Amino acid sequence: MFFFTERMKEMDKRQSAKKQSEANTGGALWPELTVPLSLADRLVRLSKGELTEIRTNLEIKGVSSLKKQDLALALVQHIPDALPGLLHKFDETRYQVMKQIAVRGGVSYTMMDDEQLSYFTSRGLLFAGLHNGKPAVAMPQEVLESFQRLNYSDYRECFKQNAEWIKFTHGLLYYYGHLSEEELLNLVERYAGTLGDEYEYHGVLEEAILFYMQIVPDSRGYHNRSLSNLKQVQQEQESRLSISLYPFTKNQLLEAGEPGFVDRTPMHKAFVDFIRRNYSISFENADALVTECVIYIRNGAMPSFVLQFIRQHMEIHDLELTRGFMSSIAALSNGTRQWFLKGYSPNELSAGSQPTAVLQQEQAKADVIDMKSRAKVGRNDPCPCGSGKKFKKCCAG
Template identity: 25%
Template sequence: MSVALQDFFTQLHSQRENTQEHITFTYKKLLKDRPSSSTQAAFLTQLTKKDLDEIRRFSGIEGVSKLTKQPLIKRLVQEQSTAIDRFILTMDNERLNWLKKILAGDKIYLDSFTAHKLAFFTYTGLTFAVKDKEDDMLVMPDDVREYFLTYDQTEWQIQADINDAVIRLTQGLLYYYGYMPKSTVFELVSPIVSFNLVRVDAVIKDAKNYYDYMNENDQDLMDSRVVDLDILKEQQQKSIYQKHYSFTDDQLIQAGTEDFMDLTDELIQLVKHLKERYLLDDQTMNRYMDDCLILLNSFIDIDPSFLYLSQHLPVASDDDKKMLLALLQASQDSIHTWALKGNKRKKETVQTSEPAKKIGRNDPCPCGSGKKYKKCCGK
């Protein structure tokens, strides 16, 4: 195995471990006791100076980085309307629905949120995670709620629908292509917001922080599953395809939804084989398939995914090797891959894109376990 590929496997492992550590750390860090006063200032006082700096960055408040904690809290409270304006400007339908429930006084339990979503809500400075008796909840301070209720809400749904389209289209592009230059993404999605590039930048940035589907560097946006962007770019240069596959807007928007998975029959057969042949439990199966899909997407051939599975499974006999190679090849042939710029490996299939299967979290798992998807391969 080459040094580059071994390094890729190491990064792949680290990426998964860091994600789990982030989840544990975020909940432990942000969950606080409910303060005696229900003002924004009281909730902010419970956070660290570093957390407060995250909040002032969300509001775009400049020239206050050297303030100590209490003066900074005072400034954040003064800029409450700025944070609210930013939230409304970039919210999509999911965040709008949560906002409506919060303003209506509904109880919002933390088990509804991923670590990234919880961190996003906290770093707006408008909502906070608290221990409320036996329940962990997301709450909004009374003065923040009162300020929200002074706003004209008639345009909120329209704005959320527009932002939804920007976010889904962007996430769909990255789902199929792996990465794209920011300038290209902005050019493609800016017509949705009448070419307001400032709004596009804000909407994508907040969606990146909220959903954790995207990463970025100075030049590019990328799917958060991309392990090594340089290797991916090298693979794309080696492929026979000069152009990116042309998806319809509807296909990209569908691929940008949270529960979307391009789960082909060939991938389902690979899952069934691994579970039955190697007696894998659901958690282990889910981890191997997540990593395997990243490898199938990142390279133009199946050798890396075969080597990865061979390291973790007792693939000993020639028959086992032949079967696994065949299933991996069929799986890669059946999907639009990053390494091929969203094209499929077999050129003759490029012009006809079969509708991808969207598996709902409460649907039966296609692996045949009899469990709901969210309790099995969708964990």
């Protein structure tokens, strides 16, 4: 676990350095691609550190002591041979990326996310550059030939199993925020039915972490990449011994495991509608703003902090509008599944919780929960918006 965490840190450093270098040079780092692309030609252009990363990612033994030039030549031989084994850790998504480039003769003008391109490049499989004057991604000829020799039917069931493991893992950490390694293994096995060899799952998970960049390994397990106060979430979860983890269904977790998933609760949608009623703003921008609010709430932000965040993006001119925002924030907070609460929303843990349909109708009357103490804010308590007034004289009015 420690070694893998160090790999993640090192990769983040290299990506930051690359982005800074691109900024300093106006992004002029695109080499010319000659297709068919020579693997040797690409590798000799890399630094010793980048070659070492490829060697480490592909678990190639016996070449670590070689000098840069010799290491590059050794990798030319090893990378095509390592491809069949690497595919056993893939899901259908990564296979299809390579297939689409392979069927185009080894070059594609469809660009992918920087992180995902970095994943393939750091395994010696794909390289970005300019081809015919346009940004492109190319597969070295040696890798292309190795890929074309593979039989998809030999991997179909493996891809399906790996995809399910990955989605369950992403879904669990989307809702719980953090899980110990033992908790994660037990839950994935419970939902997937079997994990087979534990080391096989870990191999699949490590590759998925580096490709999807949605979760992060830590000293005790794994956490959602959006979780910013890991220690506090761990302490809060451990202090709530009377609460078990929320029992999600398989379908809920598989849905939450999809890239870019957002749990758009009725309160989330109502907040988006409120913003659009009061501002000239697109649905996409309003939805993105509310989604950011949800991330802050899951990290334990007070309603006053969430309101301050919103004020950074839009002007709130009067008290009535402020009250409307605070009411929406309260409803969103109470209806959001929270990492502190092991996947429950405050509404679900409230003794007086009501059906979702009623909550939608009575959103303006929603109780405010103090996100620090997790207690209901009374009318005579200080208003969580930070005004210094009593709640009944401010946002509850």
